[in-house]
Amino acid sequence: MKRIQKAAVLGSGVMGSGIAAHLANVGIPTLLLDIVPRELTKEEVAKGLTLEHKEVRNRLANQALQKLLKQKPAPLMSKSNLALIEAGNFEDDFHRLAEVDWIIEAVVENLEIKKSVFARVDEVRKPGTIVSSNTSGISIEAMAEGRSEDFKKHFLGTHFFNPPRYLKLLEIIPTKDTDPKVVSYMKTFGEEVLGKGVVMAKDTPNFIANRIGTYGLLVTVREMMKGGYSVGEVDSLTGPLIGRPKSATFRTLDVVGLDTFIHVANNVFEKVEGEEKEAFRVPNFMKAMLEKGWLGSKSGQGFFLKQGNDILELNYETLEYEPRKKLTTPAVEASKQAKTLADKLKALVYADDRAGTFLWKITAPVLLYSAKLLGEIADDIAAIDRAMKWGFGWELGPFEMWDAIGVEQSVRKMKEEGFEIPSWVTDMLANGFTSFYKLEKGQAFYYDHGEYKLIQENPKVIHIQRLKEQRGVIKKNSGASFIDIGDDVALLEFHSPNNAIGTDIVQMINYALEEVERNYKGLVIGNQGKNFCVGANLAMILMEAQDDNYFEIELAVRQFQQAMMKIKYSPKPVVAAPFAMTLGGGVEICLPSSRIQAAAETYMGLVEVGVGLIPGGGGNKELYIKYLNSLPNGVHFDLQQVANKVFETIAMAKVSGSAAEARELNFLNQRDGITMNSDHLLYDAKRAVISLYDQGYRPPVRKKVPVVGETGYAAMLLGAQSMYHSGYISEHDLKIAKKLAYVIAGGKVPYGTEVDEQYLLDLEREAFLSLVGEPKSQARMQHMLVKGKPLRN
Numbered sequence: 001m002k003r004i005q006k007a008a009v010l011g012s013g014v015m016g017s018g019i020a021a022h023l024a025n026v027g028i029p030t031l032l033l034d035i036v037p038r039e040l041t042k043e044e045v046a047k048g049l050t051l052e053h054k055e056v057r058n059r060l061a062n063q064a065l066q067k068l069l070k071q072k073p074a075p076l077m078s079k080s081n082l083a084l085i086e087a088g089n090f091e092d093d094f095h096r097l098a099e100v101d102w103i104i105e106a107v108v109e110n111l112e113i114k115k116s117v118f119a120r121v122d123e124v125r126k127p128g129t130i131v132s133s134n135t136s137g138i139s140i141e142a143m144a145e146g147r148s149e150d151f152k153k154h155f156l157g158t159h160f161f162n163p164p165r166y167l168k169l170l171e172i173i174p175t176k177d178t179d180p181k182v183v184s185y186m187k188t189f190g191e192e193v194l195g196k197g198v199v200m201a202k203d204t205p206n207f208i209a210n211r212i213g214t215y216g217l218l219v220t221v222r223e224m225m226k227g228g229y230s231v232g233e234v235d236s237l238t239g240p241l242i243g244r245p246k247s248a249t250f251r252t253l254d255v256v257g258l259d260t261f262i263h264v265a266n267n268v269f270e271k272v273e274g275e276e277k278e279a280f281r282v283p284n285f286m287k288a289m290l291e292k293g294w295l296g297s298k299s300g301q302g303f304f305l306k307q308g309n310d311i312l313e314l315n316y317e318t319l320e321y322e323p324r325k326k327l328t329t330p331a332v333e334a335s336k337q338a339k340t341l342a343d344k345l346k347a348l349v350y351a352d353d354r355a356g357t358f359l360w361k362i363t364a365p366v367l368l369y370s371a372k373l374l375g376e377i378a379d380d381i382a383a384i385d386r387a388m389k390w391g392f393g394w395e396l397g398p399f400e401m402w403d404a405i406g407v408e409q410s411v412r413k414m415k416e417e418g419f420e421i422p423s424w425v426t427d428m429l430a431n432g433f434t435s436f437y438k439l440e441k442g443q444a445f446y447y448d449h450g451e452y453k454l455i456q457e458n459p460k461v462i463h464i465q466r467l468k469e470q471r472g473v474i475k476k477n478s479g480a481s482f483i484d485i486g487d488d489v490a491l492l493e494f495h496s497p498n499n500a501i502g503t504d505i506v507q508m509i510n511y512a513l514e515e516v517e518r519n520y521k522g523l524v525i526g527n528q529g530k531n532f533c534v535g536a537n538l539a540m541i542l543m544e545a546q547d548d549n550y551f552e553i554e555l556a557v558r559q560f561q562q563a564m565m566k567i568k569y570s571p572k573p574v575v576a577a578p579f580a581m582t583l584g585g586g587v588e589i590c591l592p593s594s595r596i597q598a599a600a601e602t603y604m605g606l607v608e609v610g611v612g613l614i615p616g617g618g619g620n621k622e623l624y625i626k627y628l629n630s631l632p633n634g635v636h637f638d639l640q641q642v643a644n645k646v647f648e649t650i651a652m653a654k655v656s657g658s659a660a661e662a663r664e665l666n667f668l669n670q671r672d673g674i675t676m677n678s679d680h681l682l683y684d685a686k687r688a689v690i691s692l693y694d695q696g697y698r699p700p701v702r703k704k705v706p707v708v709g710e711t712g713y714a715a716m717l718l719g720a721q722s723m724y725h726s727g728y729i730s731e732h733d734l735k736i737a738k739k740l741a742y743v744i745a746g747g748k749v750p751y752g753t754e755v756d757e758q759y760l761l762d763l764e765r766e767a768f769l770s771l772v773g774e775p776k777s778q779a780r781m782q783h784m785l786v787k788g789k790p791l792r793n
Helices: 014-025 042-046 059-070 079-084 094-099 111-124 149-153 180-192 209-227 231-237 250-256 258-269 274-279 284-292 330-337 341-349 354-372 381-392 398-405 407-416 423-430 464-471 503-519 538-546 550-568 585-590 619-629 639-651 659-664 678-694 709-725 731-745 757-772 775-787
Strands: 007-010 030-034 085-089 102-105 130-133 155-160 169-174 197-200 304-307 310-315 320-323 437-440 443-448 451-454 480-484 489-494 522-525 574-576 580-583 595-599 602-605 673-675
Touching: 007 014, 014 030, 014 059, 014 079, 014 085, 014 155, 030 059, 030 094, 059 079, 059 085, 079 085, 079 659, 094 111, 102 111, 111 130, 111 149, 130 180, 149 155, 155 180, 169 180, 169 381, 180 197, 197 381, 209 231, 209 258, 209 274, 209 354, 209 381, 231 250, 231 310, 231 354, 250 258, 250 304, 258 284, 330 341, 330 354, 341 354, 341 398, 354 398, 354 407, 381 398, 381 443, 398 407, 398 437, 407 423, 443 464, 464 480, 464 489, 480 503, 489 503, 489 678, 503 522, 503 550, 522 678, 538 550, 538 775, 550 585, 550 757, 574 678, 580 585, 585 602, 585 619, 595 602, 595 659, 595 678, 602 659, 619 639, 619 731, 619 757, 639 709, 639 731, 659 673, 673 678, 709 731, 731 757, 731 775, 757 775
Parallel strands: 007 030, 007 102, 030 085, 102 130, 130 155, 169 197, 489 522, 522 574, 574 595, 580 602, 595 673
Antiparallel strands: 155 169, 304 310, 310 320, 437 443, 443 451, 480 489
16 A cells, blocks of 8 residues: 555535644645635625636635634644645646545535545546545445446545544444455554544444434433423533533534534434434424524524523523523432442432433433444444544443443343343343453453454553553552553553642652663653643642741752652653643653653643742753754854743743644654654653664763853843733732743853753742742632632732
8 A cells, every 4th residue: 555645635614624634733735625616705806806816716725724723622733734735626626636645525415416526536536546535424335336446446434523633533434345455554544643543334324423422412302301301400410420521412512513413313314214213303492493593602502502601501492591500419429429430320320319310211222222233333342432432522432331330230220111122232141241341461352242352452552551450560659650561661650639740759750760770771651641740739839838838848849850850861761751731740750851752632831820830840941951952053043032932931831732832832842752643652652762772872961051141031021021011910920920030041140151950950949939938829829729720819
């Protein structure tokens, strides 16, 4: 197979432009084509343009590109990626499809229109070019009818989920004619280049995730109506409480758009029979909402309406908005005490109260429907579970959920209530298999036709929990564990609440570095929590400050600084593997590492000013040095500009929206790596350790650092003072800015003085401690701990 080096997307709507943006995110030049407009806009007339002007002819694709820069959440990982997308149209540029290796169709959901587009594609594509459709439910086989043999061999469905940058699922749907080598190549390409979770689906209405997800949503709506629940009550039960996204049921529909949802539901409704057909019938009140244009977020109102600071919920009987309600019952309260999601679910679905009854009635049908569709929509239960987790953000897929509530107990209850159980499930239980999955010696197996089969995964996927079961843990405390991850590489895993850094983690860093120096090629610092690390243990710092234990705080900060210096000058390579939120102390651990291997979705920032402090673990110094080291050798540069940039990044608590943006903010440099698929992050970090070791790794040579001194301090403060006088920042903000500028400037020394790192660390620690003692800083810390957002005082 030749590699995909250039692509084209046909159709520049929300999905087409989103897919083009994601291709640009991974560095693939992409042609984005759409139809030629038939009439001029007022603006075009005013400019004196005609229908023949290129600007008019490419209008739709160009407008789509402009929208990519404004959309939230951002489809582009860096605005500079837009340069990789070229706008064009179906008349002037169609012949250029001969230049590309992959053509993705994302035009209107109409079989005849798609077939006519593919007939044209077949005429211009080079033999061997892969062609795919991003349809959410039209038959892939039907689209390929009448096409050439080479087209059919290279044609398949590639169903992305919206927004393509953020939703992990990519459903691949081959036809009977698709070459197995093409399918295999696209699966690997999807996982390793696009960073997707790829699931093989069958050519059935709505494939896997939308079929089950839509069914589950409609079951939920019907149970709401039968049981007299409100929209807000349902959302309070069907979100994080049961391991689903915060957007729960109706907020999700508002985000997706009611028009899109009804289109997807009707797609199945028209193609199935009997009881299943009824299940996909859209309730009348939803049709009434569609007629009124109440589509959700894109139309400003849907199931919810924002009025001032209040969010109102729709009363589906009167179609009027009312204050939002939540449902709290003994089962809901009991579930909050449960340690694991499985225990939560058990406490809920078997409870005899309004919440328990509702959740049982919406869970049982979805589990049974998923079981009934096995073999029809996918070959195995693992594919169905992954599709629901990656496409809909469920923490547990249907069969994992079934295991969590107990297969035997739930099937007994289902039978008592007259549900029809698929025969393969009753056979499974009759033959003594009581769960759909099992873990053995750190390996995961799924049930399939009377036996357990090993779950096949990309070899680049590392599961820390399974490794621990296989190899054991060398050493652990309350904050971190030290693990052997094979090939003479060790892993330091954080697992404190929010992975916040306290003395326990600092102790484990010291232990890990000593152990690695003696027995390993190097160390990876990484974990598989929700976030890499959100910073230092703020509650501990505040508590000690309120008790006037400044000696304790000073000692903790000094020990953290020393541990960071040990990372930096470790004789063996240390690779940090950040992902998601990597803030404050999390960044301070990454910056001195030999390399950073960041997940593409990494949000890095030194955000301490938000809690009235400045970085205290060497972050100011390391960001400044990283910036200096990124400048080319032998080229004269302005030291003041570097100091200003670092000051601005920290003073404004700038956080990157991606790893690509982290590189633009100098948290990452060109040597640091970016991993598109977060499941491959630890593998890539481990490879980086081995590569550094094999190249004869040497720690950096200790060098003095040139600073801007007193004159540079004054220059940095100019901007902050003018912001204070204009009322943009408070007096306390200015005080913090002064401390920060003093640290970055290197104190009261002449411009260009070279100072050692310890001197800068001492300045940083003194400034940090002086701010910890400030009542206004303590108020900011308290506010952040209680409210979860910064206080401006």
